Amino acid sequence: MAYEKLPVSTAKPVLSWAGHPLGSEEIQMAKNVASLPFVFKHVALMPDVHLGKGALVGSVVATKDALIPAAVGVDIGCGMMAVKTPYNAQKLDDKLKKIRLDLEAVIPVGFNENKEVEKKAGNWQGWADFKELHRGVQDLKGKAMKQMGSLGGGNHFIEVCLDTEENVWLMLHSGSRNIGNVLAQCHISTAKELAKMMQTYLPDPDLAYFVAASPNFHAYWHDLQWAQDYARFNRNVMMARFQKVVEKHLAGGKPMKPLLEVNCHHNYAEKEVHFGEDVYVTRKGAVRAQENDYGIIPGSMGTKSYIVKGKGNLESYCSCSHGAGRKMxxxxxxxxxxxxxxxxxxxxxxxxxxxxxxxxxxxxYKSIDEVMQQQSDLVEVVATLKQVVCVKG
Structure with missing residues (x-):
């Protein structure tokens, strides 16, 4: 599948891998972003694209000298982690419910948090920089420490899966929890206040931005990187507990050696080089897919998920979809x-x-099979997974 160029009259074009006509609201949201003066080259829409806040979920926006906090979103660093285990499906016989109940007992879900701060979570190096974060979160350190190693709600999940060769995989989906949400909202509010004060024209108030040379930009960038690191480590802490539960039931508690580990964000921003220029790339519901990058594209509960390897497609800013995408x-x-x-x-x-x-x-949700068909030029499939246990937030 190759992209199509949307028929929009904006300063920068919009390239879509969706493979279907977008709704009027979706087109307007894409136009709003593509009309901003600091957007670089073009906006890329992934196959799972759908309405978001300010920018479409499933969009990749490269910018020069500016960042839009709402385009990154409030679940900073949300993403996926997967581990291929040395176990096969036969090991799971009659143990699925016990595994699910144990997972629900050791990993808090929804708004819940850990009763105590786990040693691994407490030793995270990011705590040393907490006092440098936005003043609006300075009373949240204790909560953030207790939420390290918790799932959250909504579409976050923990799954035991089988691939087509009956290998057992462990997979989970989570982000930066309450601390990331509050940090994002603090900076989005500041950006909106600045736009109002400076009388900056915006096609949508949620596209308020920070200019790179400004103190507000540097403060947001610092907090953004911190929250992304928190999200990644949060997944590591949960996966360590997940592995222990599975080791208990499948190997009598004997530690396993993972055959493959993947941990990737799909709501985040990074500095990257594209078309020979330094840019800020915001992936709002999209995964980095540089050549040989491993990524995870989950379906919904009850459908297939995919472990993929990037093809480094330049027009997509080396990106792919982050899942099936909601259709309602x-x-x-x-x-x-x-x-x-x-x-x-x-x-x-x-x-x-x-x-x-x-x-x-x-x-x-949209059909994950159709989403995958639309991005054959973005990724190659390494493994096709089907869940047998699913814990929802």
């Missing part, structure tokens, strides 16, 4: 689907099957 809102999913629908669509998966997760039903 959470509220609409709750209206349209029943508990019977959930039971049917999660058949064969050991997971909660109650009204509390109907908004995460597979039917609320």
């Amino acid at each position: 809102s959470r509220a609409k999913a709750k209206r349209e689907f029943t508990l019977d629908d959930l039971l049917e669509q999660t058949n064969g998966v050991e997971c909660r099957k109650d009204y509390g997760i109907i908004d995460e039903i597979p039917g609320a």
